[in-house]
Amino acid sequence: MPSEGCCTHLLPWSPLDLVVSNPPYIFRKDMEQLAPEICSYEDLVALDGGDEGMDIITHILTLAPQLLNASGSIFLEVDPRHPELVSSWLQSHPDLHLSLVGVREDFCGRPRFLHVQKSAP
Template structure:
């Protein structure tokens, strides 16, 4: 059994989070994704007189690690965290209360792969950011996962279908309905995905999304994507 489940808790971004099987255990790479989002937020120009921080949607909240880390580091932010698994919804709620962040987070049971699921999120939009560590493992690679992962963790949080893109494409199709003009999507992906995602976005110009940047993880693998929604009349090029 993974040590995080044995201990029943784990530190992530300086937060002590409760961990229970089979909810996916957050990995160190995901802390790098959060650091990148915080860097980008720090550079975002402030609107004169603005009192509110960003409105953020997290897709696939799991233990709440991403959502609660952003809430703790962005004091005026609001987060809507969604997951299709009841165990993840319950654990995120517990961790939000544990950290006394429950007043700034809405935790919603939602499967983004279902048609028109995004309409349930409209009352809380438009949003500044969409962030996700979605299921991105290529289905053929699932059999290569470590035995302790296969035995104890939720495999649905890992299996991204034939090319690992099943949930990623649903998130990208959903994003334009919810994001503000020039709002951003941040994703953790497989190293093979930057080119696949870039190609997919070129095939869907109707979404008005473009790849801004790719960032490598601490092992030098292209792991994180920043995608932006263009504003009106903006023909922004894809940059890989």
């Protein structure tokens, strides 16, 4: 479960035009397969995104209506499996008035960057 402080510290500065995040997004089952140098030097809390790597992502998206101005955007770096998961999650939460409006690929051609935008209710 994400910590209560995740993104809520931004609320006093809202509404924001833009939020950019590289949240923890690694699927928990994939954590044990990380390269040894990653496990040795990275804070594992900054990598572990929960069962489907979506714990912090969904927390950010849930706060988005309070964080963003009327047409504000969120840009997220995610796992290549996440564009479809995030799209489905957003469709199941229409009350948030958020849309996945863009997916960009990394240098290896994998879908890794999401553009989510707030729309008018």
